[in-house]
Amino acid sequence: MRVERNGDISFWYADIGGIPAPRAPLPGDIDADVAIVGAGFTGLWTAYYLKKAQPSLRIAIVEREFAGFGASGRNGGWLSGGFGWSREKYLKTSSRPAVVAMQAAMAGTVDEVIRVTEAEGIDADIRRVDNLTVATNAAQLERVREEHKELLAWDVDPARIEILDAAAARARIDIRNVMGALVVHGQARVQPAKLVRGLAAMVERLGVGIYEQTTVTAIAKGSVTTNRGTVRAGTIVRATEGFTAGIPGEERTWLALNSAQIVTEPLPPSLWKEIGWEGHELLGNTAHAYCYAQRTREGRITMGGRGVPYRYGSRTDINGATQQATIDQLYAILTSLLPQTSRLRIEHAWCGVLGVPRDWCTTVGLDPQSRIGWAGGYVGLGVSSSNLSGRTLCDLVLGRETDLVRLPWVNRSVRPWEPEPFRWLGVHSMYQLYRLADQREESGLAHTSKLAALADRITGH
Template identity: 80%
Template sequence: MDAKVNGNVSFWYADIGGLPAYRAPLPGDLEADVCIVGAGYTGLWTAYYLKKAAPSIRIAIVEREFAGFGASGRNGGWLSGGFSWSREKYLKTSTRGAVIDMETAMHGTVDEVIAVTEAEGIDADIRRVDNLTVATNKPQLERIKAAYEDAIGWNVPRDRIAMIGQEEAKARINIKNVLGAFIHRGTARVQPAKLVRGLAAAVERLGVPIYEQTEVTGIEKGKVTTNRGTVRAPTIIRATEGFTAGIPGNERLWLALNSAQIITEPLPQSLWDEIGWKGHELLGDAAHAYCYAQRTREGRITMGGRGVPYRYGSKTDVRGQTQQATIESLHAILTSRLPQTAGLRIDHAWCGVLGVPRDWCTTAGLDPETGIGWAGGYVGLGVSSSNLSGRTLRDLILRRDTELTRLPWVNRKVSKWEPEPMRWIGVHSMYQLYRIADEREEAGLDHTSKLAGIADRITGH
């Protein structure tokens, strides 16, 4: 089984006719009020909201490749508004009410993103759907029940979440051995490349230049150094997420965790009749090395997972190319969950990186001493979280004291990751233990494998 890796960084670009033409690079030295490093969701949302709030502000965005080259154009298309980080970790430096406010704000990003796409005329195949986390064995079922009870205990509204049993779960999506599912309502499916390209065009219409083919070689107070010139600005926003470790001085800040995806050929209606999936739900499972999937606009299935989880030294992939072994692993996951798909062709495969802080909890902030701000470490929830980042950074840059700037993720500092080879050993050990734990649970273990707990302790997950 082969998949096309044809120079596109993801299927999402193949879906819109291929990679975009490059915008012009930085023409030389430049002065601005705000310099944003990175033209993905985080940088673009920040520029969008900031320029809307202060039309006269001079913003310059610099990007090594093209707008949407990274995770913003490669992700699974989950506009989830989710909160899978540790509430308890945020509670250590905040209050219960503030953590609840943060989760509420995250959920609100779904409506906000949809409202902006409608206002700006961005067609990103957005469809409001439920998010299903399915369980296919007893330990997984116990974990999703515990997650549901934990959410209720944290005041997540009951109309946003639900537990369903085997019959209803199977009626939604005919997954092999499904025992039940945890439902999050109020989520949406998107075509990520369409969203990021549309957002970039909206930012340009506001008068914000995006300088592509411009590699940042250094960030310091008041100055961004690039291979095309120097941008001097009192405020600098680092919006580089999974690519942050590639900037000198940030090698241990956020770990670059890899994720990969495959996508099938379009399914015939007869096969959809067997599978169901009429609600187009976002689909994930409760395995330790979990997978994520969606039903696309034109009737394909994407399936994502970790593949090779980490490259030594937080190195990133080569333009989305992934390994044949990863493709085969993801295909095995797809056919184990949906055996009906066994005969389908895999049309594309790709990978990308996401940013992971040492405590696996996202942050956004602005240092008033240096004028350097940041947002990211989304741990895979960037489609929605980046929107809240943009609005939060807008308020921080404009020195506004708002409900957003008082949320517990703002200006939160965490430890750095260990030097190599400890990072590599830790992450690969964690996923090896997850793999073995999943295998034991699938083989009939009636409780969560202790190996998963050991894996979590190794890396602080």
């Protein structure tokens, strides 16, 4: 499939007129109360809540490229408030009520992000929608039902979730061979570049300094060293998510997993009438190599998925450009689920990286001795999770004893990833097994393939 534009960070920036002009870099050595490394959602939300809580704080954010360069400006636009990590893993170091409280706090991020954007006048194309996870074969339908049972078992409000049969799912979106779906209510669609750029402008208005085109070379107690000078600060927050492995000393902290997307030309009204999708639902499936999609403000379809999952040594892409093989895979997923789209042009393709801890469970924390904090490892749920990170880091930095700082992801210790080439071999083996498992299930296997379980054991997924 030929694509008209590849990279240039993401379609979301093309949608708002292109890549923004960078802010000025760090002017030299400066002093601050809090230094934040990374001007994405995590860093910006942290700065926002700190400034709101204590306006006198001197906060400096340093960013290698520009605010929103990373996953914050490239993601699928799912403000889901979802809980995509292992509850059982958190339970090992916590309690059931605490895990349920974390789950509820994550769900509450949807309302909180919408509250702030409305209060601060940020237009990010936010629309409250349902999340529709479809099944197109028997094994996928089994997983849909299992997910529904698990959510109920973990005290999710039954009014927020429902199972649809084939007819009801097709009435929502005319997916080929759909057999059923899980619906989660209370989520939202966003235009991520609009959101992250709006947040950056907002914290600047509050007096936060954002220094772009500034590369961090070292993080240590009391200082952030860059190619433009040093920020001396009593508290430092590392908010680098998928780019964490590029910081000296953090090479094995989180794995940089790749995800990519394509976007169609705007669909004519006649085609939307044929497809449905009138509720603008977030759309995903239960394949092991899963996909994620949305219907955009101007009537396009974005379709995302893994593509080439991992580059050796946690290397990252160049300005969002992705491989032709990945574009072809995503187009195949789109037209398999929605064959009605087969004659549409694909106008833009791009990719980015997300952070993955060794146990695939996100963390946030602050070391009391070094006063170095962190948040991330969201494994693809960063639009909503980063908001909760920002609020939690605010409380940790200010020493507040709140319900947020007692949630089970706070100050959780996770062992590092293995050195290369074991990381590369493990991740690529996992996704190859996932592909084989999907093929077996698509060919008629009634239950989840054992190959998928083997894939999970290899990497601790």
